[in-house]
Amino acid sequence: MPTFLPRTMKSLLLIACVMLISACQQASVTFHGKNITGIMPDLAFSLTGEDGQPVTAKAMTGKTVLLFFGYTHCPDYCPTTLMALSQALKALPEKTRRQVQVLFVSVDPKRDTPALLKQYTAYFSDQVMGLTGSHEQLDAITKRYRTAYGYGEPDADGNYSVSHGLAIYGFDSQGRVHLMMRNDERVARMAEDIATLSRL
């Protein structure tokens, strides 16, 4: 088969090129966290705010948004992440800080009433807003940001744990998605990424 090798080689080269191109899509902005521009969808949600009123993504126009999922009875990840975020915010200049809105979405609406969320988020920073909603609304936003949540078995006192994602999603002032931060990212690096995000 004289034509066998060149044809095979050509096909393989073509396939390798396609794979390389798709793997090497260069991101324009650099973050310490992961640049997810174009990978995840832009900001959209319909939830209930701390005053019990509906809040949608429209209300966030002009703000740099950081989105995080959790619940107020969370013993570990939620308080530590919110603490790290509020420290990172403190490290930013006043003007930049005021532009940032942290959205803490509780996936435990049974226990987390708007009033409780208000009390909880105030403990961390003025820039943190608690949100929750019906399971339908929560399913919509968790599916959108490809994160899971679930409930553990309640103990004798009725306390139960809630599993949730650990990512912090960052959106620019137009609600376009750019950044995914790990909850255990160092505070200084978080602050740098938030500052970069606020300039977009």
Place this chain on the structure above:
Amino acid sequence: MWQSVQGALTPYIFSPLTVLSCLFFVALYGLGAWRLWQAGRGPSPWRIASFLLGVLLCYAVMHTQFDYYARFMFFMHRLQHLVLHHLGAFLIALANPIPVFMAAFGRWRLPGLAMAWRPLRRILFDPVVATVLFVGLIFFWLWPAVHFDAMLSLPRYELMNASMLVDGVIFWLVILDPRDPQKAGTSGFGVRFMMLLGALFPQILLGAYITFSPPGLYDVYSVCGRAWPIDPATDQVLGGVFTWIPPAMMTVLGALVVLRLYLHYDNQRG
């Protein structure tokens, strides 16, 4: 009871592409089989069963609650790809569906489609290309950075699953083609054995690498949250084992079919 069955069968994220392509190919196969029966050359019942079971399995892992677990648990994701790339694709190819699909068109010839298909078939069904693609796609989608993005982006996730299924079917079509290679000009049985060997060892290496790597190789599952609380190390070890052992077993099954075909034609020739 009915409610829980209904819940289990409801897709996590509705995908028109999955539903339409499954319906299209089942309908095409049904029409082709019916036409062949009319002509007295219908496919045997076990081939029909193999085709339908293959499609059903692939549909089940892509478009039921299984898909939810596959998105949020690494080892479930590996099971999903085991079905798409190996088991489901194997069963579909074992049914020898191409002649049935062709028969569906009846006397209605599509010269344009045939012209476009022929060179594509020559490239994709080339033994070296088919083997490199088969192994290459497994490695590509399991490359940690690529895997991370595929699990975050809905279009990439669908592309990943569709490419695994299509590529799996092509590979197994080459391996399991029941025609006599000497008459049909298909890949010889020796070449097919080499293809299986070529696909086997990289998969074993990759599976072992994942199994014995320190946990955290695929941290997208930690970042996005797992479907239920499981030790990340256990998740990775199970995923590694499912990349390693069942695919190797499918290769052996493939080799048995090739051996059977070889003996069949060898006996015929005496």
